[in-house]
Amino acid sequence: MHWIRTPRCLRTSRGLLLPLSLSSGHPVLQRAAEARRDFWKLSRSVDRVGSWWIQSGLSKMNDADVGKQIQQMVRFILQEAEEKASEISVAAEEEFNIEKLQLVESEKRRIRQDYERKQKQVDVGRKIAYSTQLNAARIKLLQAQDGVVVEMKEDAGKGLLRVTKDANAYRKVLRGLVVQSLLRLREPSVVLRCREADRGHVESVLEAAKKEYAEKAKVNLPKILIDGKLRRRRACVAGWQDRVRQHAGCKDGDLFQAKAS
Template sequence: MALSDADVQKQIKHMMAFIEQEANEKAEEIDAKAEEEFNIEKGRLVQQQRLKIMEYYEKKEKQVELQKKIQSSNMLNQARLKVLKVREDHVRSVLDEARRRLGEVTKNPTEYRVVLQKLIVQALYQTMEAKVILRCRQVDLALVNEVLPPSVEQYKANIGKDVVISVDTENFLPPDTCGGVELIALNGRVKVPNTLESRLELISQQLVPEIRNALFGTNPNRKFTD
């Protein structure tokens, strides 16, 4: 039975509607899949950037923390250095006060005469030469000439050797020296300073740790005391 034109048109429309429906469904499926893939990719990119941001700020935080530690360490070291400087200045002031009091010894001729003789004999023990030159302050010249003979006799009695001492009357010790003498032997190759300052310096090297302990107490971090 032959189809009429109306039937053909109807079937064509039916086929077109079916094709259009399938096309729409396919388009919706593609849209849905594209939307899903878009959301997945968007989530991946967002997570990736979030991790990068977190990593960046974690790195920054570590840098800031490290900088804080470095600054704290520097400030602590500076504070320690300031404390040490103040302590050393205080120790130095104690030694300066000791030096000032040493100068007062020379104001008492009787006491200074005994000290001067001991200083001369001690210097002779260090030179152990037969001929020496003695230098002193110009203000001590008369007192030195006075104690020189007993000093030589004491040296000879203890050592059993003679010594000739020439007092240098052209080159004196500086006037701001506290007192004492300097012996020269072997044409200037040997010099033995035995002034009150040199004795103080020698003693202070041994006593500075004790002075620190007396002023500031024992350092708990010090393992050795020698």
């Protein structure tokens, strides 16, 4: 490897360019600049020594021998300088590769961190969108359920108004209501109160209702007493559902009422 001097940098035969302006900053470049200065100092010293030997006449060697000696010294100095420059060049290339690798790894880490951050943002956005859609679907489902319940109530009310016109169907409904009341009360003796207009229908289904209740509850036949203190009440079909839930106490307008005696 040979050093080529340029106005602002040192260039090796391998193409490595070492700027002189950076010699004060980087350690490798600083060593290269120092080696260059030492080389040129030695070269000037050799030139001065050779000139002094020739001019003083103290040397007994002729000019040819002096020239050979000087050339030998110059070759030795150049060889030492080349070896030193080669070491500096190898060290510079190694440090350059290390720093390049560190920069590449640093940029890779930064890119990975940016990607992870953006991926987290995307995941959070997806979760928010999914939660929003799920809540909207639940609201629609609840609204649909409410609509179906309201529609069923309206249909049931209309059906109850129609069922009173059919005696057989009406007695079947009364029987089911009596059985439901007995199952909810689970008492051996109850008092049944109904409309005066429905007393005949209730009495006709009372025995069948007792047997059905005894089979379902696995108990003896209950004692059911129809309240004799009946008053005329206006028909209130909607009150049937309330009577099944309440079991006791009768409001005006109810079709019938069962309570424990």
